[in-house]
Amino acid sequence: MTPSTTVAPGRLLAQVAGERQTGALVVGGHPGGAVYVLEGRIIYAESAAAPGVGELLTASGRLAGRTWQHALDQGTATARVGRMLVEHGHLTQGELELCVLGATYDAAYFALAPPDAPVQFHGGVTHWLGPVVHIDPAAVAREVRRRAKMLDDIFPDPRVDTAVVTPIARPPRERITLTAPQWELLVHADGQRTPADLAFLLGKAGFATIQELRRLAAAGLLDLPDVRGKAPEFVRLPRSRGTAVDARRAHPRRDDSPTVPVVSGMRPAAPGPPAPDPPAPAPAPSALTEETSAHGTVYRPPRLARRKPGAKLPKEVAAEPPPPHPGTDEVLLKRIRTALRALR
Amino acid sequence: MAIPGAVGASIVDYTTGFPVATTGAAPNDDHEAAAAGTADVVQAANSRSLFVSAVPHDLLEDLIITTAGGYHLLRPVQTDFDSRLVLYVWLDRVLGNLAVARHRMQKLADDLVAT
Structure with a gap:
């Protein structure tokens, strides 16, 4: 873990990416956030100003709150929440990838846009979602700058x-x-x-x-x-965030049961920290009550049909975790390439 | 499933004009500029034209731009959660068949989410 320094978050990200490190880059300040890298490539990002995968999927009605909660309960300790949702037939691989890509670029904007902020790097930490996409940090940094300019142009x-x-x-x-x-x-x-x-x-x-x-x-x-x-x-931090999971720890500890951060529930219950260095910014105490009142009038769009659990489960996803992809959003690319095969 | 005559393709976030995935060639060899242009066109069709809002729930399906040398097809990727993505395919005018491409693209956009 590097000591907290006040620098441009993007610079430290470029450094850890260049060294092909694994861990979480935690950005303080408001709204702050965290960017998770696996061997130098970004696998996820989160920020108090950007809804995460769980919020996007449950607020839209794509996943029931209890389905998401169950996946968190089962998969957080081993960092395979994303894979679990696909394996159990709740989401398709395509949906998961598109959702993670969108959420990652979104949170990365809030975490990396500040020109300077207290930044810390926690080595060896990974996110409970598990690696779903592998994004080139340079592409993210470029996109963050472009988005900042886009807002100012408006x-x-x-x-x-x-x-x-x-x-x-x-x-x-x-x-x-x-x-x-x-x-x-x-x-x-x-x-x-x-x-x-x-x-x-x-x-x-x-x-x-x-x-x-x-x-x-x-x-x-x-x-x-x-x-x-x-x-x-x-700035009211809208909701408690999930905490990181130590990549090196293979098994959940049975004795500290409330290790699961509640992301989708009506009320954030115990945002327990399973990691030794919980990097997620803790919400201000007042945020919780305001949050609750905000949820008294939760907007729920009409629920859409969900896939039957276990339906259409491709053989590949039941296998062992695929090796990390070398290219940017490689899995997604494969789909388009298949479509364009006639060209080659 | 192949799209005959396809020169390049990308998946573009049309709120930001960012290509989340690209393959093949792009006009002027610049996928990012193509994505920004794609976003402008989709935004214009979605927010400023009367065509897509004439009837309730009459959502944008395809945008097709033809030029002397090619076809540019845009099709929103429908997801249940908030994603705002559009699939962009650039077709060679001589090798491509617009009707076939449009049909295949529909399947491709559906398969991106359904598999």
Whole structure:
């Protein structure tokens, strides 16, 4: 574990990637986050401002909360939650990969965008989801910079990203046009919720949420706080995050039973730390109560048909873990390549 | 399952214009620029045109751009969770068959999620 230093998170990431290390890069500050690397390639990232795989899958109704919870209970200690969901037929491999890719790039933006933040590297730590995708850290770093610029091109005011979302009471024009995602955000903005709260509530990517909010701000439809106060103090961390799992520890310890971080439940129960160095930022004590009240009105879209457990389970997934893929999102690429075989 | 005449393809996050996966060639050999352009087109069709919002639940299915030298096909990848992905395939005008490509692409977009 490196001592905590205040540097550009992206620089330390480039360094550990260059050394092909395995571990978790934990970024402090607000919203902060963690980027998990396996032999120098990014396998997952999480941030308090970006819904994780569990939140995306349960908030959309794709997975029932108890299904996700069960996978966490069974797979956290051995870091195979993702594989388990596919093996049990709850998700297809394609869905899992697309969901993990999206969540990783989303959280990486919040973790890596700050020009400087307290950063620590915890070697030998892996994420309980298990390796699903292997992304080139340089591609992620490039994309983070591009996204930051994209937001500033829409409306160059970062207050929008963290301040409580307050729609203006009276539109500035006779006629306004909203997209469906913008409508959803305004309808759920109750004068208390931050952009991160809305992202978790609606099960939408954190970046996509602030992107729409910046567009709304550019259209003059949001009330912005006049003075830029001590914004970070007021950022509510929406939910307790999962903690890391020590890669070297093969078996769960039976004696400390509440090791499972609750991600999808109605209430975050015991966010127990199974790792010696829990890197996830602990939510502020007040966040829990606010979180609960926010969940009194949880938005649940109509539940969609789920695959029957065990149905259409390909033989390969029941085998031993596949070797790490050398290329960027290699598994996904294979699918497209199959489709384009005529070309070769 | 192959798409005859395909020159290149990618899966693009159309909110950010980022190619999450690419294969083969891209116009001007630049997958990232192609993805950004793809995102612009999808955004324009989704948010600024009246065609896709004429009837409730009449969602965008395909976007096809033809040029003298090729076809560019875009098809949203439907997932139950929030993902906002679009499949982009670039076809050679002479080797490609638009009807076949469109049909295969539909299956490909479905298979990305269903398998």
